[in-house]
Amino acid sequence: MPIDPFTLVSPPLFAAADLREIEHRWTAAHPGRPLMAGAGAAAADLACMLARDTGEPILVLAGPGNNGGDALVTARLLAAQGFRVVVVSRADPARLPPDAARAWADWRDAGGNALTDVPAGQSFGLVVDGLYGVGLVRAIEGEDARWIGLANAMACPRLALDVPSGLDGDTGQVRGCAVRADHTLTFLGLKPGLLTADGPDHAGTLHLDALGVEPDMLPAVAGSALTRLEARHRLPPRPRNSHKGVFGHAGVVGGAQGMVGAALIAGRAALAYGAGAVTLGVLDARVAVDYGEPRLMFAPPERLVAAPLDVLALGPGLGQAAQARVLLETALASTCPLVLDADALNLLAGDPALSEMAARRTAPTLLTPHPGEAARLLACGTYDVQADRIAAASMLARRFRAHVALKGAGTVVTHPQGRYAINTTGGPHLAQAGSGDRLTGIVVALLAQGMAPGDALEAAVWRHGSEPSIPPAAI
Numbered sequence: 001m002p003i004d005p006f007t008l009v010s011p012p013l014f015a016a017a018d019l020r021e022i023e024h025r026w027t028a029a030h031p032g033r034p035l036m037a038g039a040g041a042a043a044a045d046l047a048c049m050l051a052r053d054t055g056e057p058i059l060v061l062a063g064p065g066n067n068g069g070d071a072l073v074t075a076r077l078l079a080a081q082g083f084r085v086v087v088v089s090r091a092d093p094a095r096l097p098p099d100a101a102r103a104w105a106d107w108r109d110a111g112g113n114a115l116t117d118v119p120a121g122q123s124f125g126l127v128v129d130g131l132y133g134v135g136l137v138r139a140i141e142g143e144d145a146r147w148i149g150l151a152n153a154m155a156c157p158r159l160a161l162d163v164p165s166g167l168d169g170d171t172g173q174v175r176g177c178a179v180r181a182d183h184t185l186t187f188l189g190l191k192p193g194l195l196t197a198d199g200p201d202h203a204g205t206l207h208l209d210a211l212g213v214e215p216d217m218l219p220a221v222a223g224s225a226l227t228r229l230e231a232r233h234r235l236p237p238r239p240r241n242s243h244k245g246v247f248g249h250a251g252v253v254g255g256a257q258g259m260v261g262a263a264l265i266a267g268r269a270a271l272a273y274g275a276g277a278v279t280l281g282v283l284d285a286r287v288a289v290d291y292g293e294p295r296l297m298f299a300p301p302e303r304l305v306a307a308p309l310d311v312l313a314l315g316p317g318l319g320q321a322a323q324a325r326v327l328l329e330t331a332l333a334s335t336c337p338l339v340l341d342a343d344a345l346n347l348l349a350g351d352p353a354l355s356e357m358a359a360r361r362t363a364p365t366l367l368t369p370h371p372g373e374a375a376r377l378l379a380c381g382t383y384d385v386q387a388d389r390i391a392a393a394s395m396l397a398r399r400f401r402a403h404v405a406l407k408g409a410g411t412v413v414t415h416p417q418g419r420y421a422i423n424t425t426g427g428p429h430l431a432q433a434g435s436g437d438r439l440t441g442i443v444v445a446l447l448a449q450g451m452a453p454g455d456a457l458e459a460a461v462w463r464h465g466s467e468p469s470i471p472p473a474a475i
């Protein structure tokens with residue numbers, strides 16, 4: 001029975017290799033009970049609910065592997081319920097993998113056939129996409145690309161089986177082109193690529209069917225989806241008998257001339273999320289008060305980086321002048337938990353000595369790069385970062401022994417020990433200057449109040465994405 005995966009707490013994320021391991025374990029424990037039968041049955045149930053009630057047939061695109069097998073089981077069960085089904089496949093039945101070959105034989109025995117092209121001029125009540133699943137090994141091209149283009153242009157809903165064809169389930173990268181599904185029914189467990197990069201734009205509404213696989217058959221994996229907050233992401237209730245000192249003193253250093261707002265945004269967010277006190281070290285010395293948030297204190301940045309704070313953020317509007325570099329060097333040498341953002345990351349990227357200092361810190365270090373900043377830190381292109389966001393963020397966490405939030409659609413939070421989480425809140429309404437500064441402030445607030453660094457970064461990313469949004473006005 002498919003469920004909404006967002007109702008689960010931190011569901012694990014399975015890469016293609018993990019899924020093959022599950023299949024292996026299942027087959028050993030339950031010979032002769034292919035998972036494909038359950039996958040096709042679940043897909044047929046969902047397809048019944050989604051098919052438009054117009055009497056138009058259902059188009060089933062079936063590929064050359066087991067994803068195609070799922071599609072053929074789905075087609076047979078839909079036809080048995082009285083739906084008109086048009087199967088389109090160019091796969092050679094003699095070369096199908098065993099379970100898919102069985103599905104083809106069953107479909108044929110039930111009177112089914114397959115067209116070798118999408119019929120022109122025909123409209124459909126639903127498209128079932130079973131071209132490629134987690135076995136995608138190269139970019140989609142040729143006829144497949146044409147079919148995907150036709151499917152994407154159809155007015156009816158599209159249901160993708162396991163992952164939208166063309167989307168890499170491990171990374172969320174579109175390889176060539178991909179089905180833009182309205183719904184994706186994914187099997188066994190969630191895949192990271194459904195949640196980050198191009199995944200959310202292509203998967204539509206996610207449904208998960210574990211196909212009856214027992215939890216003890218699932219391999220331990222490093223990744224999970226940040227669907228809801230866990231107890232470790234929450235601060236304890238505030239004692240009545242408390243004072244501002246209990247909730248930590250946070251510093252924010254940044255705000256060079258012309259970019260003062262970035263530091264103010266971070267500072268304001270830190271107060272809003274409960275830091276006991278927040279002091280800004282603004283590089284533009286003309287600014288000494290925030291009339292909109294007069295609780296913010298101001299100190300010369302040189303003094304603030306050397307002050308006994310509970311947490312220091314460096315970066316929002318910092319700039320990359322010589323003064324900024326010295327401030328960063330002092331901060332890196334301190335034993336204060338550090339959140340590095342924006343130009344602090346750019347300075348780090350351009351300076352091997354500073355990078356070395358950062359990697360050697362014993363106090364917690366948190367990095368919040370957007371893909372451009374991450375690319376500079378990794379000395380590669382933004383495209384390379386986006387092609388495998390999990391790998392990029394993991395590399396940064398290892399290299400800097402830091403907790404890292406690689407921002408953007410499906411923010412990836414990685415930890416030095418190798419664990420990672422993909423956030424599921426937020427959206428393109430956050431794509432606006434100043435969003436990242438607010439995230440920095442939220443992280444700082446949670447750290448100031450004593451939350452563990454990795455938990456604070458995850459909780460901040462989740463909360464930042466959950467804030468009520470006012471979408472930009474349409475033009």
Ligand SMILES: NC(=O)C1=CN([C@@H]2O[C@H](COP(=O)(O)OP(=O)(O)OC[C@H]3O[C@@H](n4cnc5c(N)ncnc54)[C@H](O)[C@@H]3O)[C@@H](O)[C@H]2O)[C@@H](O)CC1
Binds near residue numbers: 144
């Ligand atoms: N792992 C499991 O136990 C389960 C797998 N199931 C289904 O099986 C799928 C995985 O099946 P497969 O491993 O057979 O992989 P796929 O069906 O995703 O595709 C593999 C086939 O496509 C070819 N191929 C890959 N990329 C191509 C491209 N760009 N252009 C042309 N040909 C390409 C491969 O050479 C191979 O023949 C899952 O996504 C899921 O739908 C389900 O039956 C549920 C259980």
Ligand SMILES: Nc1ncnc2c1ncn2[C@@H]1O[C@H](COP(=O)(O)OP(=O)(O)O)[C@@H](O)[C@H]1O
Binds near residue numbers: 370426
């Ligand atoms: N399309 C998007 N979907 C989800 N989150 C987004 C999207 N675009 C931006 N964000 C979020 O908005 C914030 C932007 O941060 P950043 O790029 O550093 O902006 P700035 O430095 O201008 O404040 C990050 O938290 C990022 O994850």
Ligand SMILES: [K+]
Binds near residue numbers: 067129130162165
């Ligand atoms: K698919």
